[in-house]
Amino acid sequence: MKKHLPNPLKFKFHFLFLTLIGFSFIGISQTSELSVEKIMQDPNWMGTFPSNVKWSADSETIYFDYNPEKNTKDSLYKIDLSNTSKISKVSLEEERKLISRYGDFNKDRSKKIFSKKGNLVIYDVKSGETTQLLDLSESISNAEFMADENKISFTLGDNAFIYNRKVGSIKQITNIKSGKAKEEKEEKISDKDAWVRDENLELLEVVNQRKTEEKNEEAYREATAEEETFTFYLEDRNLSSLQVSPNAKFATFKLITRESGENTNVPNYVDESGYTVNLPARSKVGENQTKVELAIYNFEKDTVYNIKTDELPGITDLPDYVKDYPDKEWEETDREVVPTTVYFSENGEHAVVNIRSKDNKDRWIAKINLETGELNTLDRQRDEAWIAGPGIGYTFYGGEDMGWLPDNKHIYFQSEETGYSHLYLLDVTSGNKKALTEGDFEVFDPELSNNKKHWFLTTSEVGPGERHFYKMPVMGGKMEKLTQMEGNNNVYLSPDEKNMAILHSYSNKPWELYLKKTKANAEAKQLTEGQSEAFSNYEWREPELIEFEAEDGAMVPARLYKPEADVKNNAAVVFVHGAGYLQNAHKWWSSYFREYMFHNLLTDLGYTVIDIDYRGSAGYGRDWRTGIYRHMGGKDLSDQVDGVEYLIENHGISPEKVGIYGGSYGGFITLMGMFTEPETFKAGAALRSVTDWAHYNHGYTSNILNEPAADPIAYRRSSPIYFAEGLEGDLLIAHGMVDVNVHFQDVVRLSQRLIELGKEDWEMAIYPVEDHGFVEPSSWTDEYRRILELFNESLLD
Incomplete structure (x- = not known):
């Protein structure tokens, strides 16, 4: 039994x-x-193990989360390069003064602009000083240097602004408002109410006279009013990803229309209230009504228009699986697409966009005609299963590794074209594409060096069970392996690129922090020893x-x-x-x-x-x-x-x-x-x-x-x-x-x-x-x- x-x-x-x-x-x-x-x-x-590694802006200190006191959560610790044997807890005062890891450097990387507590702050790399430039009523975000580095673009609410450091002026360059434009509405009343109104105006002369005067005043105001500044109304849409071109001629933004599907509730039977409380949760598969449009704000023409996706190659293609349903009639129509991110060249003259089909079987990289909103497809990736892989991102959330070289001519991106995710360059003027890496391995997190002459990247070239960090010429060539420890090497380059902080682990050894010069033959020094007895x-x-x-x-x-x-x-x-x-x-x-x-x-x-x-x-x-x-x-x-x-x-x-x-x-x-x-x-x-x-x-x-x-x-x-x-x-x-x-x-x-x-x-x-x-x-x-x-x-x- x-x-x-x-x-x-x-x-x-x-x-x-x-x-x-x-x-x-x-x-x-x-x-x-x-x-x-x-x-x-x-x-x-088990012990205390480092995580969330970051460098100080001057490349002299490594910061990381650590918890030797076994508190309920980690605290911030540091190791100074002048004394790597000492691990110190960072005071709250010092932590508040740290330079954000986010933000934008100017071309020679002498200055960095970022937002701190909603204020606009600039950091001078040589002096180490920070200066608050703006403190406005709302939080500033997305601060970037323009091609003219005296100017800084940023967003505030649903609009973009430019701050001129030279003269200290602020200029709002978009006029985007929520809701709908005011329109003259025809008065809609029932026949009964219309009869009562008209009868009242006919009987009462003073009331009729005042109504006539009101109409005449409104007509005069409209005839003598100055032409209104262009305003773009969001209507029932939300604004996202507003960014200004470096030459300040255009801005792009996404318009998101959400139609919520039927969400499910998860009952919490042990809520502190003593009552059963429903936790809001996701909807089920198939509830995907979100619509995403990409718009261009043309400052010279003072107007907004959407990019046009109806000419994307293969936009009407049906997936192969429809063959399994011969009795169903499938209509070939334009598939819905999601533009994820717009990338401007450094001079602002060109822009490319990454676009995904909502069924996630196509990814297009296209050059945008900023004057018309038309697209010129540079690369199409089709997968009858679904588009994904390292550095390729997700349908709605972007996250792809993509950008421009400083020549304002080449873009880089990752693709699984060969069956493995590799790094590519594409000349937007000729359409020529070049693979910078190749082989039966994958590439992760490629980044341009400060001088834009090299790539730093992680790959699995040694084998799928290992990760190592490499340096490679910007136009391709031999990869120089910069890490040697067997296992996984998560590398955090110092801002000056002279040193690497490495989180390393092996199959039976948890993560520890190491320091190594950014050279292949340098020795890695272990900085933490976290295992408990x-x-x-x-x-x-x-x-x-x-x-x-x-x-x-x-x-x-x-x-x-x-x-x-x-x-x-x-x-x-x-x-x-x-x-x-x-x-x-x-x-x-x-x-x-x-x-x-x-x-x-x-x-x-x-x-x-x-x-x-x-x-x-x-x-x-x-x-x-x-x-x-x-x-x-x-x-x-x-x-x-x-x-x-x-x-x-x-x-x-x-x-x-x-x-x-x-x-x-x-x-x-x-x-x-x-x-x-x-x-x-x-x-x-x-x-x-x-x-x-x-x-x-x-x-x-x-x-x-x-x-x-x-x-x-x-x-x-x-x-x-x-x-x-x-x-x-x-x-x-x-x-x-x-x-x-x-x-x-x-x-x-x-x-x-x-x-x-x-x-x-x-x-x-x-x-x-x-x-x-x-x-x-x-x-x-x-x-x-x-x-x-x-x-x-x-x-x-």
């Missing part, structure tokens, strides 16, 4: 029993220095990076944790990372640090653990990224199954002793595995899992599965709730009740489905105070002791 999962009380009692006497099973004694309580306690127990006393494993062959011939990367032979229990646990597009089989400290520690505990107890970068994961190029298009639970799940086959064939794992677990996307894969691959997975823990993709958000889901009404096939084959009848093994479902990302409703609907199907071998653990990412150590501990109990009970009997 199939064994049922123990009830929660049994979980608690059994776990306490195990911690008292050591973990023991039939014929084998397996123990660990670790326990669930230890690894799931407040992360402060309790954490460093355990010998944390370095997981083995492996590859195994999938059913379609692809080589799948994974992390492997192998137990010692004398404790090996021939059982395996498959961990599925979340987010879908995320990398976890790498050589640096994982963002899943709790899970990493749990895998060490499992391995101590004799389990073999595999952590797979399945199809859809980041770090391996376009084809890997889009391998889940229109079928979540397809190749991403078969990669897990093939990983199990690899363990059975190569590491002596018993086919009857395999469990699977993961959170969010990993929880979704766990459910799909338990429902559709019951012969492979005997137990599973699905944490904060999506159960029906039609109930998730639009931005993420519509890229991968399109929209439910347009592509129901993709949703039906991708959603676990449709396959619940396949459950045979032991399933634990765990979910936070105030999860505003993957709503608690997901597992409520699934539980009802399991009840109606008569399924018995499942349990649900609910966490009343937790959102999607748990924060309470008690919740983490409760959740993971249930997972451990599940595997111990289901896989080792």
Whole structure:
């Protein structure tokens, strides 16, 4: 007879029993220095690790968030280059005086303009002095030097201004107002009221005379009034991204019309008020009514006009998936597009814009004719799945790595044209495009050097499991590798580019801060040593990076944790990372640090653990990224199954002793595995899992599965709730009740489905105070002791 999962009380009692006497099973004694309580306690127990690194404006001091006092949150600390052995806490007074990392430098980088507490401030690099230039009634933002550096543009409210430093004058250069223009409205009254009015005017001479005089005065005012200044009215739209061209001839801005879809509410049953309070949350996929227009403000013509997107190449193209719906009539019309960002050349004479189709299958980079609003397409990227990848950005939010070289002729951008995200230059005068990087690797965060002669960039050229920092000539050429430490190197260049502050980590070593000269052969000096004694006393494993062959011939990367032979229990646990597009089989400290520690505990107890970068994961190029298009639970799940086959064939794992677990996307894969691959997975823990993709958000889901009404096939084959009848093994479902990302409703609907199907071998653990990412150590501990109990009970009997 199939064994049922123990009830929660049994979980608690059994776990306490195990911690008292050591973990023991039939014929084998397996123990660990670790326990669930230890690894799931407040992360402060691990030590103090630096984050959020930034430099002082004079390049003499490194600032970073740190917490050696174990306070409720980090504080700001610093290390001066004059004494790198000393770490000091930054006083509030010093912190208030720091120069913002944001703002705009002039061409020779001698001055920086920025907004501080809503005021306009200028910083002199040589003297180190800051001067407040403007303190106005509203907050100043988006301050930039113009081509004439005596002039600074900025925005205030919905309008743009220019401050002339030479004469100290301020000029408003746009006249944008909310609402609608005043129009003469015809008086609309009923026939009855019109009769009463006319009868009254006919009977009462004085009233009639006053009405006539009023009309005559209004007519005189209109005839003698001076011509009004041009005003652009937003009407029912919101203004965004207002920016002025460096030559002050044009401004561009976005007009956003939002039609809110039907949002869902997440009930909070433990609100401090004692009442159930609904938390506002997102709408579901398919609710995407936002319209974005790009407008040009022409100062010489004193008018505003929109850019024209109807001539973009392929604007009417239908996606390939329509072939799966031969009975549906598809109309070829102009697709809706979203302009993300406008980029002006340094002299202000040229501008390019990045435009995305709302279905996210096209990205156009186009030159704008600023006089007419017409577009000349320079580059079109089409992906029948969806446009994405490092440096390419997102449909509504931009975020692409893009800009101009100082020659006012070349633009740079990233593209997955070759299957990997690389850096390109394009001559806007000739249309010629040149790849600056190439190969089976990806490029991250390219930035021009101060003198505009070189690029600084991070790549995965050494291998997908490493990140290193490089320097390269601006027009392309050999990349010089500036970091040498194996793992991940997050580099923060000093403003003078002479030094690099590096956050470095390895697979079994959390992040620490290093200092290195910006030279390939310089030695990196470690500045922090954050591990606590309790954490460093355990010998944390370095997981083995492996590859195994999938059913379609692809080589799948994974992390492997192998137990010692004398404790090996021939059982395996498959961990599925979340987010879908995320990398976890790498050589640096994982963002899943709790899970990493749990895998060490499992391995101590004799389990073999595999952590797979399945199809859809980041770090391996376009084809890997889009391998889940229109079928979540397809190749991403078969990669897990093939990983199990690899363990059975190569590491002596018993086919009857395999469990699977993961959170969010990993929880979704766990459910799909338990429902559709019951012969492979005997137990599973699905944490904060999506159960029906039609109930998730639009931005993420519509890229991968399109929209439910347009592509129901993709949703039906991708959603676990449709396959619940396949459950045979032991399933634990765990979910936070105030999860505003993957709503608690997901597992409520699934539980009802399991009840109606008569399924018995499942349990649900609910966490009343937790959102999607748990924060309470008690919740983490409760959740993971249930997972451990599940595997111990289901896989080792």
